[in-house]
Amino acid sequence: MSTTNTLFVMVASILVFFMTPGLAFFYGGMVSRRNSVNTLLSVFFISGLAIILWVVLGYSLSFNGNVFGLVGNLHAMMMSNVRLDQLTTGKIPLGLYSLFQMMFAIITPALFVGAIVGRVRFKFLMVFIICWSVCVYYPLVHMIWGNGLLSKLGALDFAGGTVVHINAGITALVLSIMVGPRSHPEDEHANHSWILLGTAILWIGWYGFNAGSALAINDVAMQAMITTTIATAASMVAWQLLEVWRVGHITLVGTCSGALCGLVAITPAAGYVAIDSALWIGLIGSVVSFLFVTLIKPRIHLDDTLDAFGCHGVSGIWGSIATGLFASHAINSDVTSDGLFVGGGWHLFNIQLLTTIIVIAWTFIISMLLIKLISHWMQIRVSSDDEILGLDLSQHNEPLHSTRLASERTE
Numbered sequence: 141m142s143t144t145n146t147l148f149v150m151v152a153s154i155l156v157f158f159m160t161p162g163l164a165f166f167y168g169g170m171v172s173r174r175n176s177v178n179t180l181l182s183v184f185f186i187s188g189l190a191i192i193l194w195v196v197l198g199y200s201l202s203f204n205g206n207v208f209g210l211v212g213n214l215h216a217m218m219m220s221n222v223r224l225d226q227l228t229t230g231k232i233p234l235g236l237y238s239l240f241q242m243m244f245a246i247i248t249p250a251l252f253v254g255a256i257v258g259r260v261r262f263k264f265l266m267v268f269i270i271c272w273s274v275c276v277y278y279p280l281v282h283m284i285w286g287n288g289l290l291s292k293l294g295a296l297d298f299a300g301g302t303v304v305h306i307n308a309g310i311t312a313l314v315l316s317i318m319v320g321p322r323s324h325p326e327d328e329h330a331n332h333s334w335i336l337l338g339t340a341i342l343w344i345g346w347y348g349f350n351a352g353s354a355l356a357i358n359d360v361a362m363q364a365m366i367t368t369t370i371a372t373a374a375s376m377v378a379w380q381l382l383e384v385w386r387v388g389h390i391t392l393v394g395t396c397s398g399a400l401c402g403l404v405a406i407t408p409a410a411g412y413v414a415i416d417s418a419l420w421i422g423l424i425g426s427v428v429s430f431l432f433v434t435l436i437k438p439r440i441h442l443d444d445t446l447d448a449f450g451c452h453g454v455s456g457i458w459g460s461i462a463t464g465l466f467a468s469h470a471i472n473s474d475v476t477s478d479g480l481f482v483g484g485g486w487h488l489f490n491i492q493l494l495t496t497i498i499v500i501a502w503t504f505i506i507s508m509l510l511i512k513l514i515s516h517w518m519q520i521r522v523s524s525d526d527e528i529l530g531l532d533l534s535q536h537n538e539p540l541h542s543t544r545l546a547s548e549r550t551e
Contacts, residue, residue, distance in 0.1 A: 142231035145356040149232050149240055152352025156243035159345035160187055160250055166338025166400075167254050169331040170393070170446050174530025175258040176330040176540045182257065182265055183250045189266065190246040193273050195219055198245055199238050201278035202286050209289030211279040230356035240352065241281070248277055248304045254446030255312035256319050258326075259527055262535045264520045271510045272311065276503055280307055284495075295495040296467055296475065296488070298364065299353035301408025301459045302499045309453020310503040312444060318511045321443030323524050330540065332392055339396040343372060346403045350410040360472050364410040368403065371410075371422030375402025375455075378426035386434060401429040401451050405459040409466060412475050417466035417482075424462070425455040457496055464492030 164183035171179045190198075196218055204222070205213035216222050224235030249269045256265075282288040284297050297303060329335065350368045354361035379398025380390045405425025406418055413421065433450040444450060467479040467488060478484025514520070521527075526534035533539055 141227060141233060145230040146232045146236060148357045149236055149352060149355055152348035153240045153243050155345045155348025159247050159342055160184065162338050162341025162345055163250050165334045166342060167446055169334025169338060170329055171257050172326040172328045173330045173540055174532055176532065177538050178531035178535055179257045182253045186250045186269060187246050189269060191242060193270065194242045194245045197274060198278050202281040206288060211282050212286060232355060244300060244304060245277065248308050249273060251308035251452050252312040252315060252448050254448040255316045255444045257445050258531060259322050259521055260319055261519060261522055264514065264518055267514055267518065268510060272507065275510060276506050277307065280499065290495050294491045296412060296463050297408045298411040299350045299407045301456050302495060305404045305407060305452045305456030306460060306499050307503050309449045309456050310500050311507045312448035313453055314504055314507040316442055316444040319520060323527050335393060335396050339399055343399060343403065350407060354411055360411045363471055366415060367410050367413055367418035368406055370415055371406035371418040372399050372402035374419045374422035375399060375405065375426035378423045379430055382430045397451060398426050401426045401455040404452050404455040408459045409463040412463060412467040412472050414468060414471060421459060421462045425458050428458050429454045460496045461492055464489035
């Protein structure tokens with residue numbers, strides 16, 4: 141066992157776990173005060189649920205065995221028959237690798253919560269996340285990281301551009317469409333300080349997300365940290381410039397959104413690309429997400445409340461495709477065929493494009509079917525009155541600002 145690499149992945153796992161409360165702050169600050177507690181809870185409760193699911197089913201379906209290249213088997217349920225001290229990549233224990241992957245299983249469903257805040261029943265969200273994890277997330281982990289179908293195709297996803305961000309983004313899109321728009325949309329933000337705090341926590345945690353995916357302290361981990369930093373900065377500045385062009389001034393919410401898009405876009409490519417490539421990936425990721433959120437989304441009347449698809453889906457799709465443009469064998473020997481823009485021809489680009497399409501189709505179709513099935517025996521939305529009152533009170537009887545809300549109800 142490599143003590144150094146083991147400690148490194150331990151720290152990375154803690155950083156990735158810390159991203160979930162960071163996301164809770166980010167989303168909780170973005171919504172109206174009436175839905176802030178519900179949003180915080182809708183993100184953070186997944187920590188407990190996803191950990192139990194991962195131990196019972198998730199690891200086995202993701203990494204144990206191989207059923208038609210689509211999913212693992214059930215022979216390692218409850219982590220049975222798993223040698224936790226067995227050494228894996230980077231000479232770290234298998235138990236630690238499972239723990240690191242568990243953190244991804246927590247944050248991924250938390251991302252799509254932002255698409256439907258303020259209008260869905262908490263019970264539905266809980267049931268959907270359980271079904272979605274088993275039917276959508278674990279199979280995709282297996283297909284890409286568990287030596288499944290897409291892995292054998294040659295797909296590259298360094299830290300979760302497809303498994304995490306496209307997956308969560310497309311799920312957010314499906315939920316937005318099928319749940320429908322809010323009856324009383326609000327542009328008010330509960331707390332700008334939370335938005336900035338959440339963004340900072342996410343950025344810091346993303347170093348564990350991306351650099352930690354090298355599973356060792358080496359040149360690839362260093363490259364992933366650098367490219368993550370460069371892409372995020374480029375994306376943030378690009379969003380600010382686009383805001384000046386579009387509305388004449390820079391906003392805090394826009395600045396934080398731009399940083400998030402850069403983090404998403406670089407994720408699949410972080411350990412595969414050079415610094416100049418990272419800059420372009422971050423910059424273009426910001427541009428495509430900004431154009432979708434500000435121009436396309438209003439025209440198609442999509443109520444993706446906190447732009448979960450606009451940021452994670454759109455930037456994630458770009459990042460996955462961009463990996464086929466910029467990935468370089470000189471940066472990482474796992475890249476067997478260079479990207480299109482570094483002299484490798486169309487081979488890797490075509491693989492990444494096909495992989496992206498397959499992930500989009502898999503997630504869209506199964507998520508849609510799950511929502512339809514659940515809707516037959518459970519009400520998805522809260523009532524219009526509960527939506528006006530706010531989910532903090534109607535779902536949890538726990539207002540963020542109890543004095544103010546009590547006075548408002550009295551009036």
